[in-house]
Amino acid sequence: MLERVICLVTGYLLGSIIQAGYWYGRFKHIDIRKYGSGNAGTTNVMRTLGKKAGMTTYLFDALKPIMCMAIIHFVFGNKNGNELLLMMYGGLGVVLGHNFPLDETSDIKRFLKKCGCELREITTCDTWDKYEKLGEANIFLSIYPTAKYGAQTLAKRLGREHIYMPASFDYEEIKQQMERLAEILEKTLVSEIIQTSEEQIETLNVLIDAQKDSYYEKEVEACEETIKKVREVVGDTPIVIDYLMHPRPLGLAKYLLEHGFCVEAVYLDGVSPEEEQEFYWLSKHAPKLELRATIQPKMRVLPRKHEEKVLALGQKAAWFTQSPYFVNVVEGAGWYGFDGIRKMAELMIRAYEEEKEVEDLVVRKGWGCESCI
Numbered sequence: 001m002l003e004r005v006i007c008l009v010t011g012y013l014l015g016s017i018i019q020a021g022y023w024y025g026r027f028k029h030i031d032i033r034k035y036g037s038g039n040a041g042t043t044n045v046m047r048t049l050g051k052k053a054g055m056t057t058y059l060f061d062a063l064k065p066i067m068c069m070a071i072i073h074f075v076f077g078n079k080n081g082n083e084l085l086l087m088m089y090g091g092l093g094v095v096l097g098h099n100f101p102l103d104e105t106s107d108i109k110r111f112l113k114k115c116g117c118e119l120r121e122i123t124t125c126d127t128w129d130k131y132e133k134l135g136e137a138n139i140f141l142s143i144y145p146t147a148k149y150g151a152q153t154l155a156k157r158l159g160r161e162h163i164y165m166p167a168s169f170d171y172e173e174i175k176q177q178m179e180r181l182a183e184i185l186e187k188t189l190v191s192e193i194i195q196t197s198e199e200q201i202e203t204l205n206v207l208i209d210a211q212k213d214s215y216y217e218k219e220v221e222a223c224e225e226t227i228k229k230v231r232e233v234v235g236d237t238p239i240v241i242d243y244l245m246h247p248r249p250l251g252l253a254k255y256l257l258e259h260g261f262c263v264e265a266v267y268l269d270g271v272s273p274e275e276e277q278e279f280y281w282l283s284k285h286a287p288k289l290e291l292r293a294t295i296q297p298k299m300r301v302l303p304r305k306h307e308e309k310v311l312a313l314g315q316k317a318a319w320f321t322q323s324p325y326f327v328n329v330v331e332g333a334g335w336y337g338f339d340g341i342r343k344m345a346e347l348m349i350r351a352y353e354e355e356k357e358v359e360d361l362v363v364r365k366g367w368g369c370e371s372c373i
Contacts, residue, residue, distance in 0.1 A: 020060030021045035024053050030346060050356050107219075107337030108141070108165070111178065115185055139184060143167055143336060145247055145272055166274045167336050168248060169255035171223070174337045175216045219338035226345040227259050233349050234261065238310050240321055242267035242294070245314025246332045246344075250278040252313070255341075257286055265290040267316050294320070311352050313344075315362045324355035 025031055028049060045057045112119050120134055135154070140162045142151035148164050155162035161184055165177040239261055243249045250271065253263045268291060271279050282289055292299070294316055304322045311325050312318040318326035327347045335343050 021053070021057040024056055025049065028053075028350065030350060050354070051360055106335065107174075107178070107339045108143075108181070110339075111181070117185070139163060141165065141181075144331070145274060165336070166247065167332050167340060169251045169341060171216070171220050171338075178216075178337070216338075223338050223341045223345075226342045230345045230348050231260055234311060234352050236262045237352065238262050238264040238306075238308065240265045240267065240310060240312050240317040240323075242312075242314035242316035242320075243269065244316050244331065245327065245329050246335075247272070248275060248278070249314075250275040250282060252344075253286075253289065254278045254281055257282075257289075263289060264310075265292050267292050267294050267314070267320060269293050269295050292320070311348065313348070313351075318356075318358050319362050322358060324358055325351050326356060326358070327351045328356060328361055 022031070024045065030049075045053050109119055120130070120137060122131070122134060124130070135158060138160060140151045140155040140160055142148045142162070142164050143166060145166060148166075152162050152164070163181055163184060165181065168174050168177070239256060241249045241253055241263065243266075246252055249266050249268055251274075253266050256263050263286070266289065299320065302320075304320055306321055306323065309325060310321050310323040311327075312321055312323040313327045313329075315326070315328065315330065317323075318328075327344070328351075329344075329347065332340065333343075335341075
């Protein structure tokens with residue numbers, strides 16, 4: 001029995017430590033778990049960092065079980081004829097270590113963790129029981145516009161609080177959202193969940209701090225330093241954005257324009273209510289900015305090559321400009337708040353400095369319709 005446990009632990013350590021995608025990303029100064037699907041596997045690595053990174057990850061992932069079996073064979077041999085069984089335990093450990101790395105945190109997750117709150121996400125529910133437990137929540141939180149109605153309706157039906165915090169690139173909007181979350185937590189959680197006085201005092205301190213301007217000044221300062229570095233690298237390179245990259249493409253365009261970037265166009269097929277103010281701001285302050293509808297039939301035949309270098313933010317933007325310099329992110333990759341702004345900025349630098357294979361990375365939909373992505 002001890003031999004089986006040792007083999008299981010050996011496999012788990014190999015599977016969790018030798019995360020080729022993670023270490024490759026760190027070598028390139030990013031944490032792959034913060035981008036795309038958040039997985040350190042071959043698919044996400046290839047989409048984020050390119051074909052070379054994906055193949056490297058694939059090879060190392062394939063080597064992990066081989067290494068584990070070699071170690072088991074060297075240490076235990078075929079004593080009592082159970083070498084195959086021990087290798088199976090080792091292989092199981094490799095799978096566990098490979099598939100369950102630690103999750104990363106956004107502004108909201110870090111804040112809730114400080115408050116001692118448990119965050120349950122519908123995207124992580126892999127069993128019916130976990131899905132049912134979502135209804136036990138004291139507060140329902142939605143970030144994406146498409147999730148707002150469902151979360152709002154469920155909260156109303158259950159008599160719970162609902163908070164809508166759409167991801168934003170506006171510092172003041174992020175601050176107001178976090179302050180609102182802190183207020184509701186103070187009202188709801190402190191009175192219903194916290195059991196001991198020490199925990200109550202600690203949580204109250206966190207909630208009070210979250211409603212002070214000083215709490216956000218450091219976050220804003222860090223964002224400004226990061227975006228300044230991006231501006232120094234990118235310069236006046238034309239930038240194009242699409243609505244698949246982030247639910248707030250106009251907000252992103254406004255943010256970049258305010259920081260001196262040259263935003264040439266935004267690909268989108270409509271303006272959401274969340275972006276009404278950004279739309280009017282852009283109409284007034286950036287009249288030359290083009291809004292290009294991707295569903296227009298003419299998009300299939302319009303020229304896509306640019307003579308000059310273009311930095312594309314999103315897959316559609318990359319496809320319609322055929323730019324190999326693009327941020328390969330869909331739906332904001334789960335980013336939120338100040339932390340999300342910094343992650344976006346870091347990826348812009350990487351996208352500007354390294355070419356990607358547009359054909360290989362852009363996910364195309366439809367029957368042979370290359371422009372329908």
